[in-house]
Amino acid sequence: MSRTPSAPQSPLASPPRRALTLALAALTCAPLRLASAAGAAAPNERDAIIRQVFRADPASLRYHADHARLMRGLGVIWIPVESGAPGVEFERPLSGKDTIAAAMALLGTSDRSLATRRLAEVCRLVPAYVRDIGRLAPGRYTLPPQRREAFDFPDSGVDAQGRFELRREHLTLLRAANWREAGPGELNAVLREGDAFWPMPFIDGKRPYGDSSYYQIDMARLLGKPYPVGADGRAITDPATDARLEKLHWQTAAALQVLLAHARA
Numbered sequence: 001m002s003r004t005p006s007a008p009q010s011p012l013a014s015p016p017r018r019a020l021t022l023a024l025a026a027l028t029c030a031p032l033r034l035a036s037a038a039g040a041a042a043p044n045e046r047d048a049i050i051r052q053v054f055r056a057d058p059a060s061l062r063y064h065a066d067h068a069r070l071m072r073g074l075g076v077i078w079i080p081v082e083s084g085a086p087g088v089e090f091e092r093p094l095s096g097k098d099t100i101a102a103a104m105a106l107l108g109t110s111d112r113s114l115a116t117r118r119l120a121e122v123c124r125l126v127p128a129y130v131r132d133i134g135r136l137a138p139g140r141y142t143l144p145p146q147r148r149e150a151f152d153f154p155d156s157g158v159d160a161q162g163r164f165e166l167r168r169e170h171l172t173l174l175r176a177a178n179w180r181e182a183g184p185g186e187l188n189a190v191l192r193e194g195d196a197f198w199p200m201p202f203i204d205g206k207r208p209y210g211d212s213s214y215y216q217i218d219m220a221r222l223l224g225k226p227y228p229v230g231a232d233g234r235a236i237t238d239p240a241t242d243a244r245l246e247k248l249h250w251q252t253a254a255a256l257q258v259l260l261a262h263a264r265a
Contacts, residue, residue, distance in 0.1 A: 046100065046116050047191045050199065053120035054187055063133055066118045067125055068265060069106045070094070071134070074122070075147050076257040078250075079202045083215050085177070086253035087202020088126055088260075090190070094119075095146050099198065119198065126201050127179035130256065134263030138168050141258045150253075157251040169223055169248060170255035176222050177252075178204040208249070216245040 053061075075089035094102035103115035125133075143151065143162045151158040158164045182190060182199035190199045210218030217235045220226045227235040 045113065046195060049113065049116045050120040050123075050191065051187065053117060053124065054182070054199070058124060058128075061121055061125055063125055063129065063265065066107055067122050067129075070103060070119055070122045071126070071129060071260050071263075073102065073106050074126075074200075074260050075150065076253055076260065077150055078253050079205055082206035082213070083208065083249070085203035085205040085208045085249075086256045088123075088200035090198060090200055091196050093198050093200055097196075099196065123199050123201065124181065126260075127177075127181070129263075130177070130179075130259060131175050133265050134259055135265065136166065136171070136259055136263040138166050138171065140165050141262050143254065143257055144261050147257055147261075151257070155247055155250045156254050158254050164251075164254045164258050166255055166258050170252060171259075172222055173209060173219060173248070173252055174256055174259060176209050176218075178207055178209065180204050203252075208252075215249065216242050219245045219249065 073094045075093055075095065076086050077089050078084055079087045092099050092102075094106070096102040099119070100112050100115050103119045104110060104112065107115055107118060109115060140163055143158060143164060145162065148158065148162040151162075151164075156164075179201050180203070181201045187199050190197050206213055208215050208218070209222060212218045214235070214237070216237065217227060220241065227237055227241070230236050
């Protein structure tokens with residue numbers, strides 16, 4: 001019979017990691033949250049550049065080599081909202097204490113404004129990159145060493161050496177994923193947290209792959225093995241298939257990390 005799935009336990013490495021990720025997710029889910037006790041930060045060049053990029057028509061953004069260099073440095077986390085789904089790291093997305101300095105190093109430039117603009121553009125280009133631009137064949141790939149800790153849980157699909165078997169199913173799901181971008185309210189919430197935080201996109205944890213909140217139904221359809229449908233028009237699910245698809249869903253975080261780190265346009 002059909003049923004509504006319970007939200008899986010979030011596969012996070014540790015309780016502190018879970019608390020941090022929940023806090024980051026809250027920035028986009030509750031844009032009207034009051035500013036911190038320290039007060040909102042004064043407008044600065046970084047924030048002005050980010051706001052300008054987010055006001056632009058997405059069609060005006062053209063992917064090029066600078067974006068590719070930054071894509072390969074991005075980290076992925078699991079956002080434990082609803083059923084959960086992967087997204088790009090909100091806090092220090094390129095690792096290191098100074099994200100703009102890290103972007104400058106990857107781009108080989110001393111121009112902080114340029115590095116800021118390119119990283120802000122990446123915030124908006126990630127969904128299109130995953131869906132249409134990045135190309136990577138199925139195979140066994142190694143995660144960047146600095147990113148492996150986030151995948152230290154049994155169902156991540158990453159082994160002790162940081163290797164992950166990227167399958168065609170992972171790519172199919174990622175290319176069909178529903179991404180969420182920061183709107184005006186969410187953008188304000190992220191920027192007031194300070195320079196460490198960036199308005200990175202994430203996959204919708206309620207409906208990751210289509211219109212169904214029972215995400216396995218959309219997964220099964222995308223993978224060419226849909227659930228049978230009963231006389232009432234509802235999918236007839238079964239525990240074994242649910243569990244197999246749930247495990248595959250959890251593996252999309254590592255799959256996304258591999259895609260960002262290794263894909264080429």
